Amino acid sequence: MIEAVMLWNEPNNKSHWDPDLDPDWLLFAEMVKAASSAIRAENARLPQVLGGISPIDPGFIGRMAAQGVLDAVDAVAVHGFPLDWNLWQIHEWPAKIDEIRAVTGLPVWVSEVGVSSFGAEEVQGWGCARTAELLKGRAPRIHWYSLYDLPRGWEATTRHREAEGSSYYRHFHMGLLRQDGTPKVALDAFAKHTPELGLCQWFHFEDHRLDDAVAWMKRLGVTYLRTGLSWADSFRPNALDWFDRQMEALADFDVTVTFCFTPEHRGIAPHHTSPPLVREEFAAFCAEMVRRYAPGAALAAEPGDTRRVLLPSL
Incomplete structure (x- = not known):
């Protein structure tokens, strides 16, 4: 079942939203509010989460509050990779959660956290165990990224590529399973912490790993998952069949x-990070997906009956 929808991914990261086209995130804010309204018209009780931020920046959350975005969602989310990309240490996780709690009363989800095996599988295994120790009981949702390594023949959704040394290549070593589906050291470490830990696994269009991923998640005791439905993919032939x-x-x-x-053809610039030409088109896509996969009652008369009631809590 769909327990929640998330509006965008890492909006404060240039790999996912272009600040040159929207330096104050005003276009982003209006897009999210329009999408939230369209979703609530389809299912008023479906929880909505602001796209997980990376880096963890309370200033960005404050900006979203000032622009009315936090009034439209039921939770905020953060992403953290202190052993690979962030400039802070893994033991700072509780403090990073508290930084966001200081600027909003909304629940704070960890919708992506992970460690690559780029340097050594043993590092990933230790990082998984330590992450669970630091985060369990502090966030209502903790999504480990990810189940599978990104196949080397695919492209990581990022803009820095080889320009930052090993940073680009670490994207391909984040899985508990290798590209060929064989387990890494960290798989056993992760399994010790389910179902408290869930997964974040992005499935590419017509992804050949889908059925095997389902089997692995059930074997591991995973009960909750974060994934995506791509607005860009919705224009591919047979998109709804794949969805x-x-x-x-x-x-x-x-x-x-x-x-x-x-x-590409619906953005101000021809790129997946671009603000849309017409924000209502993104809202319409969100509404269509909710209508198809999470239909519910129309907007309730009392807003208090529609907000935060279905979110997992600590």
């Missing part, structure tokens, strides 16, 4: 579905 197959395969999990990625 239907994906959501049917994941029906036994509590799924947070992330809506993101601008189609």
